[in-house]
Amino acid sequence: MLLQYLLLPVVFIILVKVARRATRVKSVPYGTISHMSLVPHGEASVSGAAPHSFGTIEEAVVSRASVPDTSTDDRQAAEMDSPSPVDSQTERQAHVAYDAEALVGYYQKMVEIRLFEDATTKAFRQGKIGGYLHVYSGQEATGTAFLGAMKPEKGDVAIAAYRIHAHALLLGAHPNNVMAELYGKGTGIVKGKGGSMHLFHAEGGMLGGYGIVGGHIPLAPGYAYGLRYQGKDGVVQSYLGDGSIHNGAFHEAANLAGLWGKSGMCPTLFILENNQYGMGTSVERATAMTELGRKFESYGIEWERVDGMDVQATLAVAEQVQERVRETGKPYAIEAFGYRIVPHGAADFLEQYRSKEEVAKWREKDPIPLLHGQLIEMGIAEDRLEAIRAEAKAKADEAVKFAEESPDPDLSELLTDVYADDTYVEPAG
Amino acid sequence: MLLQYLLLPVVFIILVKVARRATRVKSVPYGTISHMSLVPHGEASVSGAAPHSFGTIEEAVVSRASVPDTSTDDRQAAEMDSPSPVDSQTERQAHVAYDAEALVGYYQKMVEIRLFEDATTKAFRQGKIGGYLHVYSGQEATGTAFLGAMKPEKGDVAIAAYRIHAHALLLGAHPNNVMAELYGKGTGIVKGKGGSMHLFHAEGGMLGGYGIVGGHIPLAPGYAYGLRYQGKDGVVQSYLGDGSIHNGAFHEAANLAGLWGKSGMCPTLFILENNQYGMGTSVERATAMTELGRKFESYGIEWERVDGMDVQATLAVAEQVQERVRETGKPYAIEAFGYRIVPHGAADFLEQYRSKEEVAKWREKDPIPLLHGQLIEMGIAEDRLEAIRAEAKAKADEAVKFAEESPDPDLSELLTDVYADDTYVEPAG
């Protein structure tokens, strides 16, 4: 059974490669990140009319090499270019050759997230959202594919850090309640108690929402053990950032996962979102061994790298690895290689730590315009995509309206949910 | 300069290999660990008369494979047998072909430590030593060689965990003061305040002595950075156990070391003493990736494995890697592969977690009888070795006498050394 599973990929990989080459397109430059940026620059008003195209990874690497830039970037480009261990060792199957219609669905999800994030950023600037705000813009291809591969009916869950609005939305949280949470309203998804960093939607398998870098990683192998112990078939997705991998919590958690996985007791899919920065610290200013996915090898965990900017690339592996983990009960790791095209948080305005050029160049790879271009090439009408964007915008607007009109939490809420069993709280004084 | 350094090994390695093959001997079984065990079983009274020999690693592996035993042990044997990465990648030089006279000196050191430990164990059983007591018996080949490679005049220091009596002694602490410390006396090396786990002899470069597993590891890269920052030439040796490597503190420290090493600011020699157990937990019950030295690769740190039971093997690399680290300012790691032939601590009497057979088999490789046999083969008279043992025994006895006769610390010592600048201590109440 397992063996069969391992052999299948060899057959199907070529199909996918061919399919992807057919959609190969050239890249165009990108400026802003906003609603307007969801189609190529200057194209929004001439929908679908002008010729435009988006680069595949291989092409992007080549064109980048000719642009003088930081060595950083070249090294990382080279890394991205190099085959990931699984590609090179065991060629894999892509279960589904995604057709245009399916991709339109993903486009819709990605646009919804992006426009939601644009709305949160605006509200933060207006002072309507407090605390910290970390948006997911530019990473949609990863979350959309992997969270989409979850089977909540089997008990699958996701545990993530604090850049998680998308995770909540994709797992079925209503945008109104998510926005209301950011506004600190009583209708918020966690009653206004958590804010941007602590979204939970247990019903949909979204189990947080944690603000201490690295702190949430150990929860995943434990939850995964719990599932198998109880005879359940679920898989835990554990999202982590490139910055968190240097934290001891990662090391201890990954080691436990590898160890428990030996007896099939740890169905954990680690999804390392390498957006190349942990706040202002680039990967190579954080570690001497910058091939981050390789760090999983220390724990006996197999891994592979995917292009986190291209939803077809993430889709090509997501469902398969999710099912692999389900079947084996062993951890597996994905390094989704991308870039944080937005500031770290809404308050990171200086960005002294990276060049405007570097950011601009990566914005050219923004996953949403990339997919947009691919869809146009596939013959989807710009009108239809435009309608999707308009609908998504309306949803985001509606969420803002809902949040603004919602009441503050009742003051009595201050003292509830401290303990699970009762409403007893120690008297202050 | 560096290049030259890297090329030299190719020439000399053969000499060493030849020399070691010349001393190849067969193994004999071992029973107890005590003064009597310092020469092969049954040989003490017939000094040098009977034929006896000790196995090299390769032979031991072969003979072990024929004995039915835990798979654990076989796997580890196989690992030990496999060439370490440096051996296979860049053959190395052994600066010194150790002659018999030099080895007699090492024999003396190793015997001194062993008999000191035997005395501490006895005193612990008599209730004269309190707290925890972790002896170094069986690991002498590692400490003796590596600590011997330190150059205190250049500012070299060692930072270790709690199994450290040997480290203090080898770096020049007087056995009397070390024993007095274990007895909790005012003449103790840290005034009776620290006990067995917290020995310090700053003068000799022995900087502790720490009881939280993993907790001391981050100190080393920091100290190393400090040395280079101050333009000093020293090297920091960081000792750690196989159990500690799964702790987050190791991960964070090793990552810092690798990172700072990129600019030559981290002359740290990690010495991982893999004695196959962290208390009752064997390596493969602690991690899925049991080739522990490889874990350093995650941090861009080069490493190699040495036979930690054979002082000729440890000597063959110790000085060279110490100087390599000094020259490059980069961290380097040694996995000294051995076995804890004694209980974890003096209070670990049940040893339910391993078989008597396994222990007995490894005791056959006890580094002191091994060296003893080699020396005899080299023509050193048993009388002379006997005299060394007798002298060492006298030293240990003298240390016990000193400790027993020393006064308790003055009660006023309770309140000193809390702060460095003054004797102010908050009032209790």
Next chain:
Amino acid sequence: MPVMTYRDALRSAMAEEMERDESIVLLGEDIGLYGGTHLVTNGLIDQFGPKRVIDTPIAEGGFTGAAIGMAMSGLKPIVEMMTWNFSFLAADQIIQTAAKLHYFSGGQVNVPLVVRGPNGGGVQLSAQHTHSLEGFYGHFPGLKVVSPATPADVKGMMLEAIRNPNPVIFLEAGALYGTKGEVPEGDEVVPFGKARVAREGTDVTLIAYGRQVPLLLRVADKLAEQDISAEVIDLRSIRPLDTETFVESVKKTNRAVVVQEQWRYFSVASEVCAVLQHEAFDYLDAPVERVSGAEVPAPYARNLEIAGFPTIDHVVSAARRVLYLEK
């Protein structure tokens, strides 16, 4: 009632409850094959197997975090800190995750977790291995923190701890593992938040928890020889703290001494004094006295260690001070 040691009472609570409830698992270093460093879990791996008695690597933060994940998944994990001294490595998981998860998830997630192990000093383990962390963990809302002193309480409170749907910090008096006492048979839960009057008296109230409770009983004997009748209160539960029991006692005796081996500053004794001056202001005939550990990291030498902890003499003296019998 059967007499058993503190250690056996503790083990029997876990074993009995594990038989009743399959969702209970144990995690910790060397709790299985080794038998537990303090033999608290000895034999449980044979009884319940390695899936329920899980030996972990030396990674307190990691396995405590994993236990939180298990708790979220529906299990009831009991984590052993080999000693509480190692829990600083798990402090982030305990304080930042376990304690707050229910709150910041808006009540969506529960963390039915017990973290247990020996606490306190007294056996020459020196600075890094000697801590009494009641105040340290008791500071944080979201946690329940207890510190039982007798075999009966350690059993009854462990039963409560396991059944409690919240994270419980279970601080065992390591030095008392071998002490014996009567333990009610069966399912006798000791609820949290209820102090115990360990001995009745009329002249002075002595207040402590954990290892200092038997000390106070000996002090009470000493004081009785001097015709001083001491009431001894065992707090048992640190969070929630039962203030009523000791306030009532002091309203009767008008005098109090609080004893702890932890350091004085920002401690349990600080809080007890603060409560007493507030709730029994008009009843106090003398300032409340405290006897705490010396304000130094714990020393190794036996004579220094003894000098650094509360002793019978220290407490007798303090009691005599609040009675204005000495200065």
Next chain:
Amino acid sequence: MPVMTYRDALRSAMAEEMERDESIVLLGEDIGLYGGTHLVTNGLIDQFGPKRVIDTPIAEGGFTGAAIGMAMSGLKPIVEMMTWNFSFLAADQIIQTAAKLHYFSGGQVNVPLVVRGPNGGGVQLSAQHTHSLEGFYGHFPGLKVVSPATPADVKGMMLEAIRNPNPVIFLEAGALYGTKGEVPEGDEVVPFGKARVAREGTDVTLIAYGRQVPLLLRVADKLAEQDISAEVIDLRSIRPLDTETFVESVKKTNRAVVVQEQWRYFSVASEVCAVLQHEAFDYLDAPVERVSGAEVPAPYARNLEIAGFPTIDHVVSAARRVLYLEK
């Protein structure tokens, strides 16, 4: 005297001292290229270079431990905790190593280390990012713990912290970074262990530290309107704790209110009450009142957060209670 912000005063103390003393280095997350999350270290990397202003990976335990090693080697490292909320990950290094190393090495090793960063809440950072850790760290002998409230103090105490040969926990009032005040020029060290009378008064003593000090000054204004003369004490130093200054004040006013945003149990306010009932027993005309943060993990919503922290009204009320002007 020049007027500057709390943030600038803090930075200037470090910069001036770094110019005088080459052995000082800074370590922390994003303190260099990024400019410091709260801009406290902004520009220092340009002035002193990356060997002295060291950006670290996100590994609080590791780099705090490394800083201890640096201190042992002869440097004087200043570690930035981006916020003190992350320090639980470094708690083992701070409490088990830094605080105790001098003691358990029998005085052979010193640890001249400063760990600094913003502490306290107030800007909707919710449960995991809102802590006030004076009592938490202040509990441990071997540490010095301070909590300056004004630009002058933050500068003078940072100078003292750097020169102090011990590990210093430097808890900045994050919410006050932008507040301005006069700062003496040059080398004006503010010694540890000395509280400050921030305002003199005769009727009631208000005691706090950090962010609550400006709050108390506003409370005193409010009380003055009601003809109540309040004395305001700024503790500044938590360990050592200057008990004399506030005890003397209470001997004069006979009444006290202690205010803190940290939780009530086992806290600084607990200790202040314990000291007062002991040292000013005969002077107290009313029980000391406390105003602390609500016993809950910090909530995110603005209205809940405000309700959970001490407010002017809370403190005015408490002051009126100790004056028996209200119940």
